[in-house]
Amino acid sequence: xxxxxxxxxxxxxxxxxxxxxxxxxxxxxxxxxxxxxxxxxxxxxxxxxxxxxxxxxxxxxxxxxxxxxxxxxxxxxxxxxxxxxxxxxxxxxxxxxxxxxxxxxxxxxxxxxxxxxxxxxxxxxxxxxxxxxxxxxxxxxxxxxxxxxxxxxxxxxxxxxxxxxxxxxxxxxxxxxxxxxxxxxxxxxxxxxxxxxxxxxxxxxxxxxxxxxxxxxxxxxxxxxxxxxxxxxxxxxxxxxxxxxxxxxxxxxxxxxxxxxxxxxxxxxxxxxxxxxxxxxxxxxxxxxxxxxxxxxxxxxxxxxxxxxxxxxxxxxxxxxxxxxxxxxxxxxxxxxx
Amino acid sequence: xxxxxxxxxxxxxxxxxxxxxxxxxxxxxxxxxxxxxxxxxxxxxxxxxxxxxxxxxxxxxxxxxxxxxxxxxxxxxxxxxxxxxxxxxxxxxxxxxxxxxxxxxxxxxxxxxxxxxxxxxxxxxxxxxxxxxxxxxxxxxxxxxxxxxxxxxxxxxxxxxxxxxxxxxxxxxxxxxxxxxxxxxxxxxxxxxxxxxxxxxxxxxxxxxxxxxxxxxxxxxxxxxxxxxxxxxxxxxxxxxxxxxxxxxxxxxxxxxxxxxxxxxxxxxxxxxxxxxxxxxxxxxxxxxxxxxxxxxxxxxxxxxxxxxxxxxxxxxxxxxxxxxxxxxxxxxxxxxx
Numbered sequence: 001x002x003x004x005x006x007x008x009x010x011x012x013x014x015x016x017x018x019x020x021x022x023x024x025x026x027x028x029x030x031x032x033x034x035x036x037x038x039x040x041x042x043x044x045x046x047x048x049x050x051x052x053x054x055x056x057x058x059x060x061x062x063x064x065x066x067x068x069x070x071x072x073x074x075x076x077x078x079x080x081x082x083x084x085x086x087x088x089x090x091x092x093x094x095x096x097x098x099x100x101x102x103x104x105x106x107x108x109x110x111x112x113x114x115x116x117x118x119x120x121x122x123x124x125x126x127x128x129x130x131x132x133x134x135x136x137x138x139x140x141x142x143x144x145x146x147x148x149x150x151x152x153x154x155x156x157x158x159x160x161x162x163x164x165x166x167x168x169x170x171x172x173x174x175x176x177x178x179x180x181x182x183x184x185x186x187x188x189x190x191x192x193x194x195x196x197x198x199x200x201x202x203x204x205x206x207x208x209x210x211x212x213x214x215x216x217x218x219x220x221x222x223x224x225x226x227x228x229x230x231x232x233x234x235x236x237x238x239x240x241x242x243x244x245x246x247x248x249x250x251x252x253x254x255x256x257x258x259x260x261x262x263x264x265x266x267x268x269x270x271x272x273x274x275x276x277x278x279x280x281x282x283x284x285x286x287x288x289x290x291x292x293x294x295x296x297x298x299x300x301x302x303x304x305x306x307x308x309x310x311x312x313x314x315x316x317x318x319x320x321x322x323x324x325x326x327x328x329x330x331x332x333x334x335x336x337x338x
Numbered sequence: 339x340x341x342x343x344x345x346x347x348x349x350x351x352x353x354x355x356x357x358x359x360x361x362x363x364x365x366x367x368x369x370x371x372x373x374x375x376x377x378x379x380x381x382x383x384x385x386x387x388x389x390x391x392x393x394x395x396x397x398x399x400x401x402x403x404x405x406x407x408x409x410x411x412x413x414x415x416x417x418x419x420x421x422x423x424x425x426x427x428x429x430x431x432x433x434x435x436x437x438x439x440x441x442x443x444x445x446x447x448x449x450x451x452x453x454x455x456x457x458x459x460x461x462x463x464x465x466x467x468x469x470x471x472x473x474x475x476x477x478x479x480x481x482x483x484x485x486x487x488x489x490x491x492x493x494x495x496x497x498x499x500x501x502x503x504x505x506x507x508x509x510x511x512x513x514x515x516x517x518x519x520x521x522x523x524x525x526x527x528x529x530x531x532x533x534x535x536x537x538x539x540x541x542x543x544x545x546x547x548x549x550x551x552x553x554x555x556x557x558x559x560x561x562x563x564x565x566x567x568x569x570x571x572x573x574x575x576x577x578x579x580x581x582x583x584x585x586x587x588x589x590x591x592x593x594x595x596x597x598x599x600x601x602x603x604x605x606x607x608x609x610x611x612x613x614x615x616x617x618x619x620x621x622x623x624x625x626x627x628x629x630x631x632x633x634x635x636x637x638x639x640x641x642x643x644x645x646x647x648x649x650x651x652x653x654x655x656x657x658x659x660x661x662x663x664x665x666x667x668x669x670x671x672x673x674x675x676x
Contacts, residue, residue, distance in 0.1 A: 032490050033416040034386040048372040049428040051466045078371040090387040092475040128389045132470010137430040139477035
């Protein structure tokens with residue numbers, strides 16, 4: 001492949017990235033070495049970074065707009081799960097020399113789209129060339145009322161375990177992409193693939209969990225793995241029922257055709273839903289929140305004391321109450337290509 | 339090369355990275371999805387990100403400790419030039435599958451060393467595997483008194499242009515590494531190579547420029563290129579004299595042997611010194627600051643109105659006052675391998 005002519009780093013910033021900083025004075029139009037950002041009075045900043053790599057987190061044929069949006073959204077999902085409201089982000093863009101200006105332009109359009117959707121601004125960044133795959137790291141900054149961030153470690157015995165939306169769509173969508181899941185109608189397949197390709201972070205809901213959720217995490221490694229993270233930091237176990245895990249109509253059809261895929265749905269990554277715990281007393285408030293936000297929120301089990309040996313664990317029960325065993329608990333970033 | 343067995347991401351965090359978050363409560367021991375950070379009363383946060391890539395910013399044989407320290411220091415240098423005091427950073431570490439646990443351990447040791455040296459903490463991060471080269475992105479967070487960050491754009495006509503330390507060592511060190519600069523004694527060569535390999539960010543000095551400097555930038559792209567950045571945002575030109583640019587004894591020896599290398603010294607990257615502007619009235623204060631800090635600070639020229647056509651430019655004058663011309667103004671990140 002011939003090496004395209006890419007404008008200088010300074011020209012790229014001026015043409016494509018500086019416009020993304022408009023409306024955030026502290027970014028100084030990206031015409032400086034650093035940005036300033038302050039939380040509103042009574043708030044503190046919340047910081048998070050996440051990387052996506054071509055061949056690991058997205059396919060080589062993924063359009064640039066979608067790569068940009070995924071890189072941003074996986075971070076916004078984390079902030080939302082902490083009860084934080086996203087404000088700004090730093091962008092590290094590392095691209096091979098086969099990338100041309102049209103790709104950069106499309107990438108910036110993807111960011112612009114999501115900036116409008118989520119009310120965030122680019123406030124700084126860096127670019128570099130690489131002999132390897134496209135790699136995008138975003139560091140997102142949000143804010144939350146001081147001292148009120150929703151941590152993984154706040155769950156208490158007896159708390160209910162809730163999830164937003166539906167679980168497993170992304171893992172099943174990945175199976176569709178890989179050609180491993182056949183027999184689905186086109187609409188269901190397209191729905192699952194779209195859920196795999198582009199997260200829909202629960203940014204409107206997350207901050208509304210402040211004062212309700214005792215612990216929270218976004219489901220990126222997989223339901224079981226992320227619930228285990230909550231268990232470990234909360235020093236508790238979780239006891240959930242597979243039949244209560246909310247599934248989309250498309251996921252239900254996929255599982256009817258191939259029941260063995262249940263494990264993939266419960267342990268696969270990239271759901272980008274919120275898993276949280278809350279006391280029984282919050283039940284009515286959570287039901288009201290689901291109604292007013294339009295986001296389904298489903299109780300799937302309970303937090304229980306860790307085993308006598310003190311090992312936090314996640315018990316997933318099948319139809320007859322029997323614990324299910326999974327070969328893998330979830331996604332790891334040192335893993336195989338999708 | 340055989341693929342080493344790397345522990346899981348969670349084990350790596352627990353063993354090597356979580357200890358780097360100790361002492362910063364908002365990092366929650368890296369056992370959560372995000373960190374909280376607040377500026378002290380009267381301050382605001384300053385955010386900056388910078389990437390280093392193997393084969394572009396460091397050699398493939400660079401030890402892991404040094405890679406870690408360089409990744410952190412290039413960011414600390416930017417914060418210092420803005421008058422900010424570094425507090426914390428997020429780390430994105432992208433490594434090929436040839437990396438083993440010993441490399442990660444050494445990388446973390448490098449970070450621990452510099453955390454002690456500079457008083458910063460790791461507060462979050464992400465890791466991923468790649469089929470490409472080692473890539474490290476750091477997003478640094480510091481703080482500065484509200485509204486007082488030193489920008490690129492504050493220079494005024496008649497301001498003096500100052501630089502800290504010595505200029506060109508890193509560029510000449512790169513020439514030594516490449517085998518292009520011979521005839522130097524071993525000590526001088528070693529000094530220049532070390533200046534090329536590991537930045538010494540001016541973190542103690544930077545915040546002391548608050549209230550003195552009208553504009554500031556760290557010299558990473560090269561003296562001429564970075565001075566041009568100040569000119570562009572300040573809408574001024576700069577008129578500097580090559581003979582006033584401070585050179586180390588080793589650099590003077592290198593230039594005595596090969597005067598053509600002056601261009602490399604003035605336009606090469608990676609000095610990580612601070613370039614700033616200040617009014618003539620600040621001269622005595624700056625001399626006192628140089629004495630008390632032990633960091634040489636040298637005036638090299640003046641800011642002048644931009645040309646009649648309004649184009650900001652950097653004029654570098656030679657021995658007889660004649661403007662010098664350079665083939666390249668500085669380093670670009672979309673460039674060739676070192």
